[in-house]
Amino acid sequence: LVGFTALSSVLFLTACGGGGNEESSGTEGGEVSADVGVVSFLTGSGAAYGEAIQGGLKLAQEEINAKGDVKINLIFEDSAGKQDQALTAAQKLINSDNVTAIIGPTLSTEMNVVGPEADLSGVPIIGTSTTAEGIPQIGDYVFRNSIPEALAIPASMQQAIDKYDVKKVAILYGNDDVFTKSGYDTMKKTAEEMGLEVLTTETFQKGQSDYNAQLTKIKNLNPDLILASALYNEGAVIMDQARKMGIDVPFVGGNGFNSPEVINIAGESSNGLIVATPWYSEKEDEKVQEFVTKFEEEHGHVPDQFAAQAYDALYILADALKNAGSSDRDAVRDALAKTKDFEGILGNFSFDEEGDVLMDPTVLVIEGEKFVEFK
Ligand code: 1QQ
Known part of the structure; x- marks a missing residue:
């Protein structure tokens, strides 16, 4: 399948006169720059998921861009939690914005239609909150860092x-x-x-x-x-x-x-x-606490699991961009697939052979209207 999708995106690039994502992304003076699309549940009944994801991504983006090896431009699209809107948003990002990769969509229901589209278009896509069975198995370009x-x-x-x-x-x-x-x-x-x-x-x-x-x-x-x-x-x-x-x-x-x-x-x-x-804001870990403090300063509240997963996902993608040394979709996909022992705020992270996640969760319980560790 990799061979086929890689070939079809080569054909696509050739057909477009080699345009591809060069106009908006590329390598500038040794630094890899890339447009990354985000499809997120930003309005409607699950907007708190999308807001958290957006907050986590923006914080990671600021930090990554400040470091300077990789420059990421995020293009956000709202899916409103709907399959058809998520698909239209992804198609715009893939075909008009020529993004290197997509983060999202928020719901597995949405990923079930967006994942195959990205995969057939040869665009790497990372779900940060999609937890249903079978998501990374959609195809070689489909990943997630959310615990199933x-x-x-x-x-x-x-x-x-x-x-x-x-x-x-x-x-x-x-x-x-x-x-x-x-x-x-x-x-x-x-x-x-x-x-x-x-x-x-x-x-x-x-x-x-x-x-x-x-x-x-x-x-x-x-x-x-x-x-x-x-x-x-x-x-x-x-x-x-x-x-x-x-x-x-x-x-x-x-x-x-x-x-x-x-x-x-x-x-x-x-x-x-x-x-x-996979995430607990009170974990005694320097990286976790730094993230919590920064997020809280910006948003006035502690980040949730969805913000944390999105934050790590963008760092995982930034590492793949750096390792690929380019914003070419296939090179980034191959680099992403090699992610191993990434040390993020969710802990140590690797993709398995299918782009799925192996992680030990922490069990929490709500007591006194607060999430606390369940013991
Ligand atoms: C999924 C989920 C949702 C709870 C994400 C917000 O896990 O759709 O897979």
């Missing part, structure tokens, strides 16, 4: 089950989104493997506001724990309605719950939410 649900959910389930001696669970998931469905698949499989009894499996859709029917059923079955696969907007409302109905058991959530927006929306109803994350 398949690693994160079993880690949080195991700790929650050990601590609370869980035997019976209820599952609630969004059945109209690639990420929420993938999270559900992992929850179901892990529950089976752990010998848990699944009392009921309930579904909902994006933008739903009333979860009374699902939660009433769950409450009557009296589970020890609820497994929820949701984006923050629906997830927070679910927790709020559950607590108001008197459901006080812990929740284990997937990556969608890793946003402080859950606490902002649900307030004390968010207490008892358990999630796994």
Whole structure:
């Protein structure tokens, strides 16, 4: 597949009279400069994800450009969390802006359409928050630095089950989104493997506001724990309605719950939410704390996991640009694929053979309306 896509981008460059991305990117006096497109969920129900990602990228960009080996120009496009808008944005970045690479899109649902487009166009693309099964397997140009649900959910389930001696669970998931469905698949499989009894499996859709029917059923079955696969907007409302109905058991959530927006929306109803994350702002690590301080100075609040993942992703791309010694898309893809032992704020990072991630998550719980380490 590499051969084919590499060949097709050579043909494309030739057909364009060798234009490619030379006009906007290139090598200036030994320094590699590149236009990098960003497709992000900047408006609408999940805008807090996109804002965090944008903040992390901008901070990394400032630092990278100040160092001087690599100059990155970021071109941001809003996907509003929608597949068609994400695809249109990516096509503009690929064909009109001639970007060297793309960061994003935010949702796995979006990556499922943008990933194949970038791959067939020979444009390296790095998801920083896409956690569904199968994302890097879309193609050789598709990478991610976000820990997959398949690693994160079993880690949080195991700790929650050990601590609370869980035997019976209820599952609630969004059945109209690639990420929420993938999270559900992992929850179901892990529950089976752990010998848990699944009392009921309930579904909902994006933008739903009333979860009374699902939660009433769950409450009557009296589970020890609820497994929820949701984006923050629906997830927070679910927790709020559950607590108001008197459901006080812990929740284990997937990556969608890793946003402080859950606490902002649900307030004390968010207490008892358990999630796994590759990032924790209170980690005693110099790099982490420097990032937290700088981000806080700029934004007035502590960065979340999404900001941290985006920050590391741009550094990973900057290293690939430096190692490639050019902003040529194929050279950058090959350099990216070789990323090994990158020391970022998420810890030590390498891509596996498929461009996927191997990482140990930290499990957190919301207590007193704050994410703290789950022990
Ligand atoms: C995905 C996710 C979301 C929670 C990203 C914001 O993990 O869509 O894969």
